Amino acid sequence: MSKVINHYNRLNYGTVKDESLINKILDAEYEKDLKKDPQYVKSKVQGQLKNPDDAIVKFRDVRISFKMGPVERIVVDHLNLDIKRGEILGLVGESGSGKTTIGRAINRINDVTKGVIAYNNVPISGKIEHAIEREIKTKVQMVFQDPSASLNERANVDYIISEGLRAFHLYHDEQDRLNKVMAMIEQVGLRPEHLKRFPHEFSGGQRQRIGIARCMIMNPEFVIADEPISALDVSIRAQVLNLIKDFKERHNMTVLFIAHDLSVVKYISDRIAVIFAGKIVELAPAQEMFDYPLHPYTIALLSAIPIPDPKIESKKKIQVYNPQMHQYTKDDLPELVEIRPGHFVRANKKELAEYQKVLGGKK
Amino acid sequence: MEKPIISVKDLIVGFYTHGKKVDVIRGVSLNVYRGETLAIVGESGSGKSVFTKTFTGMLDANGYIKQGEILFDDMDLAKVAKKSRSLKGKEKIVLENKDSNGPKPMSKKDWLKIRGKRIATIFQDPMTSLNPLFSIGFQISEVLIKHHHMTRKQAKEEAIKLLEKVKIPDAARRYRDFPFQYSGGMRQRVVIAIALACRPEILICDEPTTALDVTVQNQILDLIKELQQEYKWTTIFITHDLGVVANVASRIAVMYGGQIVEYGTSEDIFYRPAHPYTWALLSSLPQLGVKGEPLSYIPGNPPTFSSEIIGDAYAPRNKYALKIDFLKESPMFQISETHFAKTWLLDPRAPKIEKPVVIQELTKRMAAAAKELKREVEE
């Protein structure tokens, strides 16, 4: 397939065996912070997978902030997350919770202020070599939320889908490129005669499938699906979901699926991370998350999903999550703790005890 | 039966696009009764928004009412004041003016008396109704001063009351805030407060929660429901998500391709859906899916009206399409006193078909969903 990818394969699995590169950067940062504030405590960094080698993308103590004039607005702080190779990780949170920011930090649209994001143990955040940056752009692809905003309206479908191929010249000749585009467009359920059309001639669902085609033609290892179905009618959402899942299974990709609605994520994800105000509050395998939700925010999210049954709905009580409900004190601060194998919840010691009681009762 | 507040009869709305005239609403008849919550459900492009825009005379510049009547009180909202209207692209469309003894045609002044005052609309994007340059308090007071002839001081007090009504915390202090300081959900509350200020008889909610987070969506829906009980208005609720309306609607009309394909009470639609399109809409709800099975969806795209629709508009996407669907439009079949559906499947000659699994197991799946989603059901 590619001249480019053969040029450098520094991000491949196994090139860097351990977290030494990551730790070097984290240590340097710690030294710097220590100079500013001698009381500075190194934040606890913990992997979430049994075998740390399983992770394709690692977030280590990541802070992402935006400068708005003189004010620095921290969107995500102390983020630790391992995304397992070959899984679909659902990242669920409300708007403004930082979920999109996290996704976009992986392919370097958003800069990381502190900490490290690593791809196969190679740091890919901050200042990196140009070659590695190019490599990320071939290996990490993205599906965007709003199909009417994320397609170039002045380019035809052929150009849009082959944009990535052209950028890295991943084809032998014009015919080869066209064959690839044709094959891809049929895989997403569109027709070859659509290639000469422009995005505004398509319905929302078709546009999103064009967006998926342009992403998948790059044969990415890692896909960031940023709320790919939120802007679509409910009736066609499943088509897009099934498509992403199909591609994932056939090409053994890893997917970070960002959404604001738990009901959808259940179908597609292996694990789900619930995020609130820039912090992961709960992380668990999908079924576990539905069976034993612990954090009050997760429970609020679950109970908010409407059920298409007038009788049940008429009796429903909405649960509102109030972030002030936690009684966190200085000496009992919350952290993400593994409460059951693979099930993490953000809690302090007191809450942890309560959650354990809940779990014990249910089993 | 009680007299409807709005009665639409055989409405056809045309649009002039790409140098062609196309009908986007194709013969809709519907009664809306006082105090009810009617949900109009359909995909984008089904004409649900266009349909309700005719109630306030807010059709786009290239749209026109070709035929039909919309009776509201003693007025016919479908009757235009001028006999002909020139549309974009030089084409003049001459509208037949109905017999002169009927209600008089709507003039611009007549519309001003209705729009906002008697029929208010809440849109998906709250910023379409809010002016970013004025404080929210000012914008609510303006309405009160204009519609109820209050003094500025009275208006301010009333506006703060209204903000409290829509559950904006610390209303007195937030009176001076500007829309950009608010989140999407809070903005939508302000829009509701402005609508409240007019004391409308009909509130049209055009996808008011689509852009909001699930948790906020719930709160807004509850707010609308609560206020409706207090103010006794009639709500027309437009959405693409059948799941959302179970909580709010007393009656549901399902729209497809510019027509109402099924309508009935909320129970009719959720427990005894009859049209294959309604089946498909219900089946595609992720809440009713089962993990491990692929989620179902409606293949293809809604009609674009660029070519004439022959027969049933839904037929090409319909798994249960009969040969006749491609040739002839089905009449509206009456299933019960309240329940109607427009599908040949209800014709006595139609074959018995196996409904989709989700529809066969509806109640079972709904109960399972409730359990899964930790719904606390008060018995």
Add this chain to the structure above:
Amino acid sequence: MEEAKRINDLIVANEAELFTVIGTSEEEIERIDSAPYSFWRASFRQLFKKPFVIVCFIMLFLVVFFTIFGPMMLSYEIYDSSTTTAERFGDPQIGYYQFPTADHWFGICGKNMGASFEGLDLWTCVWEGARLSLLLAIVVSLINVIVGLTIGALWGYFKWLDPIMLEIRNFISNVPTLLLYILLMNVFIDYMEDYGFFIIVFLLTMFSWMGLATIMRNQIIIIRNREYNIASKTLGTSSSNMILHNLLPYLVSIIVTVVSGEIPGVISAEVSLAFFGLSFDIKNGDVTLGQVLTASTQGATGTASGAWAPWLTNWYLLLAPLVVLVPLTISFYYIGFALADATDPRTHR
């Protein structure tokens, strides 16, 4: 009617199997019915919907036609230095002025218009002038557009370029242009005979690309962070492709607006330059519309009647250049705005 009958026939013919399930077809449901869209074709159609656009095109065609063939029709020399004015033309007593006649369709220039215009055929002057003005306008606009577009696009796209370019813009906008023109003209005056055209082109392009560049920069900053551009960046699209395929096509209608104002703008800029005496020398056979206008409105300075405008007694002296200038300017402006509207895809639906 026929369609209804055909369907009715079909129903009758298929009566036995009317109520059989046939389901969906993949091909059918993904079909797009509307005719294929082409941006330029749609723009073109939209453009010619306005009848005045056609009038403008006809006017423009006529002006261009006469700038090429007009002078040939009467075959006078624009300026023949081998003969004296008196030899060239009739009776010095009437001051060489003459109303339009069958021989001189726009009449003849006279004494007060300055020695170089004395006795010249106005028809020839006007069309020769229009030709040079138009040529000048086209060359200057082309340079302005190419330079302005390139610099503006780079300026808007590359963030690091912004502070530098802003300083340059501030500097340029604070230069008193007219004063600079006069100063430069003093320097260049000796070279006007040989390189007149290039000097004028240089003066008119020196700073004026900045206008388009600034507009481009502002527009690109507005759209450069839109989601489709972020999408292209994640796909590794190069900067040049980003500018050519993602940014410039979105700005076509703005570019067209600016460009269409450019040509009449240059023509009038030349008129005002000529007004201050910064222009070609007719003795070399180079005349512009600006010069003709200046001559007929100012008169020759230094003579007894210097302050007195010749057109006040001979109205055709002003009318003739205006007859060319006004349609030229109006049609360029109008076509430009119509084109800007037509190239805005929002008007295509």
